[in-house]
Amino acid sequence: MLLDVEHRFAFGYDAYISESFLELRVQPKTTADQTVSSFVLAVGPPTRVHRYVDWNDNVTHHFTITRFHDRIEVASRSVVSTHPAPRAIAALGETVPADDLPYGLLDFLALGGPVQLTPALRAAHKAAAPPRAVSLGEHVLALGRYLASRFEYQKDVTRYDSTTEHFLKLEAGVCQDFAHLMLGLLRLSGIPCRYVSGYLHVERTRREASQSHAWIEFWAPSHGWIPFDPTHDRAIDERYVVVGHGRHYDDVPPNKGIYRGIARETLHAEVHTQVSAATALPHLTSETRPIPLQTFREAPVRRPDRTGLPIEDEQQQQQQQ
Structure with missing residues (x-):
């Protein structure tokens, strides 16, 4: 496209x-x-x-x-x-966490900035994470389903500098908040992941302004970085445009x-x-x-x-x- x-x-x-x-x-x-x-x-x-x-x-x-x-x-x-190349997330059979991660991925396992390590985040991870025997792909999809079932997309309740703690308390926010919480849950599971800043094209019947979009990418040893949109609980397609990558919003x-x-x-x-x-x-x-x-x-x-x-x-x- x-x-x-x-x-x-x-x-x-x-x-x-x-x-x-x-x-x-x-x-x-x-x-x-x-x-x-x-x-x-x-x-x-x-x-x-x-x-x-x-x-x-x-x-x-x-x-x-x-x-x-x-x-x-x-x-x-x-x-x-x-x-974008088609990627079947469910078919990723690697174990979690992966062994012998490259040194350059350690930044994308660290918690910090708006992704805050708090008791509330630990409790959310305990509720959301599947059993350890589950494969990498199923693990990511399980976390996505948890966010989709527990949190509501709602504008004007968080700010650009809101944290995972704010989102967990409100249980509502925008794509930036969904992305940050997904990063926190993945990192607590030992899965390297990064924030993606970009755009999502939506077909409209008339010219209407929107805002920039955010999603995440997680690391699979067999495939490298694989994108996932936790706001919509889906893999990305040709409507997504990448601008930048970072540990979280503050980087990009x-x-x-x-x-x-x-x-x-x-x-x-x-x-x-x-x-x-x-x-x-x-x-x-x-x-x-x-x-x-x-x-x-x-x-x-x-x-x-x-x-x-x-x-x-x-x-x-x-x-x-």
Whole structure:
């Protein structure tokens, strides 16, 4: 499937800020299951955009704006050909946990960040984990069934910085929460696993905004990394587009940043996906473009009622839903 993915952010400030720094992970990566044909990133106010590849091979863009401004806009557009190989999870017959894991997988067995080792997580693992004699594939599917039966998909009850403890208490959340809890349960079973940030294409009768998506991959000695979507309790298909991998959300947030100024910030983010009518290109084309938003050498007249706000603050981040 050839997919066209558009991802937009708009940061608004109720007073002019003097400086901002923003880091983005929105460029899909070419993997065995997908090929990126083109990627365009537009940023405003116009500034120089830098790019590097992080320790998980995720493409990361970042930029700084050092003149007064009260709005930042970012728009990315990708064309991705998805061609996932079929994988029968139930047929994975390896034992759990596997013996002699490669050293590089140890990071993906550790608990930390939003995946918190607490009595509640241990209790959930005790309730969810099947007998040890069960194969790797059946073990993963049993944990998926547990999440599907116990937890409800519900927006606006958790935040981008919510933890497994919050999700276990509320028993409701979004894909980011389902992914984190699945990671915690798998790691307590000794199964290496990692967080996947990306997009899920859903057919719609009209153009309607959605958000980025999250799922997991677990390690099978016979096959390597195998994806699974705990929010929908299923293996992935050609509708899924991978942007990045990490130990958890904190490694691969779509946006992360900081700004300097006494101002309140609002964030609006949306994703649009559609089947593309374009022809897939044999080689990746990538470019950056400016969005014409104005900046000022000196701050215009400051709006009133700025008392009690910090001079420097973190930017809001997009929760994956």
